[in-house]
Amino acid sequence: MYSFHYRRPTALNEALAVLHADSEAKMLAGGQTLIPTLKQRLAQPTALVDLSRIAGLSGIQKTAEGVTIGAMTHHADVARSPIVREVIPALADLAGQIGDAAVRNRGTLGGSLANNDPTADYPAAVLALNAVVSTDHRSIPADAYFQGLFETALEEGEIIVAVEFPQVDKAAYAKFRNPASRYAMAGVFVAKTAAEVRVAVTGAGQSGVFLWEEAGDVLASDFSPAAVDKLALDPSDLMSDLHGSAEYRAQLVKVMTKRAVASIA
Amino acid sequence: MTNLATPASPPKSETVHVSLTVNGKPVTVEVDPRTLLVQLLRDHLLLTGTHVGCDTSQCGACVVLMDGDAVKSCTVLAAQADGASVTTIEGLAAGGTLHPMQEAFRENHGLQCGFCTPGMIMTAVDLVAHHGPGLTEQQIREGLDGNLCRCTGYHNIVKSIAAGAQAMAGGSGSGAKVAAE
Numbered sequence: 001m002y003s004f005h006y007r008r009p010t011a012l013n014e015a016l017a018v019l020h021a022d023s024e025a026k027m028l029a030g031g032q033t034l035i036p037t038l039k040q041r042l043a044q045p046t047a048l049v050d051l052s053r054i055a056g057l058s059g060i061q062k063t064a065e066g067v068t069i070g071a072m073t074h075h076a077d078v079a080r081s082p083i084v085r086e087v088i089p090a091l092a093d094l095a096g097q098i099g100d101a102a103v104r105n106r107g108t109l110g111g112s113l114a115n116n117d118p119t120a121d122y123p124a125a126v127l128a129l130n131a132v133v134s135t136d137h138r139s140i141p142a143d144a145y146f147q148g149l150f151e152t153a154l155e156e157g158e159i160i161v162a163v164e165f166p167q168v169d170k171a172a173y174a175k176f177r178n179p180a181s182r183y184a185m186a187g188v189f190v191a192k193t194a195a196e197v198r199v200a201v202t203g204a205g206q207s208g209v210f211l212w213e214e215a216g217d218v219l220a221s222d223f224s225p226a227a228v229d230k231l232a233l234d235p236s237d238l239m240s241d242l243h244g245s246a247e248y249r250a251q252l253v254k255v256m257t258k259r260a261v262a263s264i265a
Numbered sequence: 266m267t268n269l270a271t272p273a274s275p276p277k278s279e280t281v282h283v284s285l286t287v288n289g290k291p292v293t294v295e296v297d298p299r300t301l302l303v304q305l306l307r308d309h310l311l312l313t314g315t316h317v318g319c320d321t322s323q324c325g326a327c328v329v330l331m332d333g334d335a336v337k338s339c340t341v342l343a344a345q346a347d348g349a350s351v352t353t354i355e356g357l358a359a360g361g362t363l364h365p366m367q368e369a370f371r372e373n374h375g376l377q378c379g380f381c382t383p384g385m386i387m388t389a390v391d392l393v394a395h396h397g398p399g400l401t402e403q404q405i406r407e408g409l410d411g412n413l414c415r416c417t418g419y420h421n422i423v424k425s426i427a428a429g430a431q432a433m434a435g436g437s438g439s440g441a442k443v444a445a446e
Contacts, residue, residue, distance in 0.1 A: 038299075
């Protein structure tokens with residue numbers, strides 16, 4: 001690791017002050033991506049601003065619309081939460097499939113979303129559920145939040161505070177994971193409301209998480225795995241790497257969509 | 266860790282004050298902010314039972330309990346452990362008596378070379394804490410997702426954990442629900 005200053009503010013405005021004064025400072029949430037990145041010397045922040053001591057950034061609350069989860073809430077806490085299990089069980093299932101047990105004890109919702117890795121799990125849930133990312137000064141709807149590979153609508157130094165997930169009629173997540181990295185080769189989150197079906201895909205798109213609108217449309221009129229059979233996802237925007245070709249991923253996305261639908265149809 | 270050229274880096278003299286509890290004893294140190302929890306344990310406190318296998322968050326040889334939760338100590342900064350209570354493999358045995366999970370590993374031949382064993386045992390203790398003594402074989406296998414054994418001794422590790430879980434609950438220690446062969 002290159003050397004850095006370590007800051008541990010206890011209030012949000014203190015953290016914002018450090019981040020706004022130094023554009024090379026980086027936020028540290030659970031550190032399960034950032035620390036390995038620093039160890040490989042792939043990043044050289046001047047300072048790490050540890051968000052773990054700021055009150056009010058973690059916790060899970062049931063709301064009139066669904067559930068609100070603090071940005072610093074660990075994956076393991078979401079996976080085990082009776083509230084999440086009751087309101088959006090698919091979200092708890094997803095959290096329980098991230099990384100491994102030790103990673104889930106440290107990794108956070110906000111960290112995952114701020115990084116927006118194209119193979120991370122949470123972005124699929126946030127996009128399919130049409131959740132709202134709330135930050136220190138505004139609320140960003142999921143449709144506007146994800147902007148490409150590791151790109152989000154977050155401004156420099158903007159801190160995610162919580163994510164508001166609306167309750168839906170039915171939801172499920174199906175993931176085909178890379179057995180070595182445990183990231184998604186294809187992860188599909190299906191969310192059904194009275195108005196629409198949203199199918200969000202992670203792990204496969206060249207530009208990160210995306211909505212498979214065609215699948216959402218056919219599932220809105222016929223919510224069954226068979227409805228997806230006649231579809232073919234265009235592989236031209238999908239990732240191709242040593243783990244699998246774009247065509248292979250296109251097929252995986254279709255299979256994961258069918259599995260997700262089958263589990264709740 | 267070799268300190269190669271660090272262009273435009275902040276002053277190297279800066280240290281961070283860390284106070285924590287390790288195996289029940291209070292510890293206070295001044296460390297470079299880059300210090301990993303595993304380096305604090307091994308290099309500063311000489312608790313070398315916690316192993317570094319891969320150093321890339323994959324293998325789980327460095328797993329310790331931090332406020333009761335299994336964490337990879339190669340992926341936690343020492344500074345992040347300020348105020349925490351950390352338990353390492355050295356902190357499990359009471360006096361000269363092995364912890365029931367350690368005893369179960371010995372009894373069930375749950376180790377070959379032993380390198381992954383500290384991480385396996387700490388992960389197992391966390392598993393029992395969260396799932397109770399009636400752990401199923403599937404829960405054990407899924408729970409070991411982040412712990413690699415290069416001797417491929419998983420079968421006896423799973424058996425050991427099932428037995429250790431029973432023993433921790435005050436059972437006979439032989440109540441493994443895992444087929445022997």
